[in-house]
Amino acid sequence: MLTKLNAPAAKFLQIHGDGVLMNGESLVVARPEPAADYVYLGDDEKHAPWFAYSRPSNEPLTALRPLMLSNMLSREELSIVAQARSLVHWHERHGFCANCGHATQMSDAGYRRHCPSCKTDHFPRTDPVVIMAVRHGDNILLGRQKAWAPGMYSCVAGFMEPGETLEQAVAREVFEETGVVVGKVTYVASQPWPFPSSLMIGCIAETDQAEIIVDEKELENARWFSRAEVGLMLEQKHPEKLTASMPHAIAHHVMSIALQ
Numbered sequence: 012m013l014t015k016l017n018a019p020a021a022k023f024l025q026i027h028g029d030g031v032l033m034n035g036e037s038l039v040v041a042r043p044e045p046a047a048d049y050v051y052l053g054d055d056e057k058h059a060p061w062f063a064y065s066r067p068s069n070e071p072l073t074a075l076r077p078l079m080l081s082n083m084l085s086r087e088e089l090s091i092v093a094q095a096r097s098l099v100h101w102h103e104r105h106g107f108c109a110n111c112g113h114a115t116q117m118s119d120a121g122y123r124r125h126c127p128s129c130k131t132d133h134f135p136r137t138d139p140v141v142i143m144a145v146r147h148g149d150n151i152l153l154g155r156q157k158a159w160a161p162g163m164y165s166c167v168a169g170f171m172e173p174g175e176t177l178e179q180a181v182a183r184e185v186f187e188e189t190g191v192v193v194g195k196v197t198y199v200a201s202q203p204w205p206f207p208s209s210l211m212i213g214c215i216a217e218t219d220q221a222e223i224i225v226d227e228k229e230l231e232n233a234r235w236f237s238r239a240e241v242g243l244m245l246e247q248k249h250p251e252k253l254t255a256s257m258p259h260a261i262a263h264h265v266m267s268i269a270l271q
């Protein structure tokens with residue numbers, strides 16, 4: 012790690028809370044003064060090592076959530092920023108041992124925190140979230156939350172619970188939010204989502220039930236759309252200006268696969 016830290020090509024991301032330091036549309040990657048506790052993120056395609064550190068900034072930081080869904084950064088930069096945000100957030104919130112309350116120390120280049128008092132090692136966690144398109148013949152079930160932009164619909168999603176299989180989590184979430192009982196569940200793809208440390212697991216579920224009972228605490232609405240309509244929503248060409256998730260979001264990918 013020391014060799015990599017001292018490499019002239021090393022890049023450093025400053026993260027604090029939900030923001031990252033940028034200059035216009037580019038990440039600021041200069042080595043900071045004074046030095047900080049660095050988390051090693053890995054080497055990029057050009058073999059430059061990347062690090063992240065947590066520090067408040069006098070400059071305004073760029074909000075990470077909209078950045079993740081924008082076209083400002085390359086795919087590689089997006090995944091580096093996602094990893095940085097997730098790890099830095101974990102360090103910011105795990106300064107004290109959950110076992111004995113003593114202050115913990117960063118080790119293993121940021122992938123572990125060690126408690127010098129009770130010797131417990133703490134590791135960053137990943138929280139699995141299932142996100143699914145439900146199919147009934149030619150139709151696809153999508154929902155919308157009140158907080159979303161008007162006219163936007165997307166896949167139903169929710170955190171997996173301890174002891175659940177993927178299939179059980181998909182069936183439970185779809186039933187809880189829409190009252191629909193699903194049968195076969197197929198895994199499509201996954202995407203790390205660093206708010207704070209989720210792994211979004213995209214699935215397609217099949218059902219023969221058309222009736223929907225929306226859980227209004229979770230969703231503002233849920234309804235069936237024809238495949239043709241979902242296609243238009245993904246391309247932002249729907250005649251009623253309805254939209255679906257943007258291309259960088261896994262929901263977009265799951266819906267595209269569900270159309271096939």
Ligand SMILES: [Zn+2]
Nearest residue numbers: 108111126129
């Ligand atoms: Zn301890």
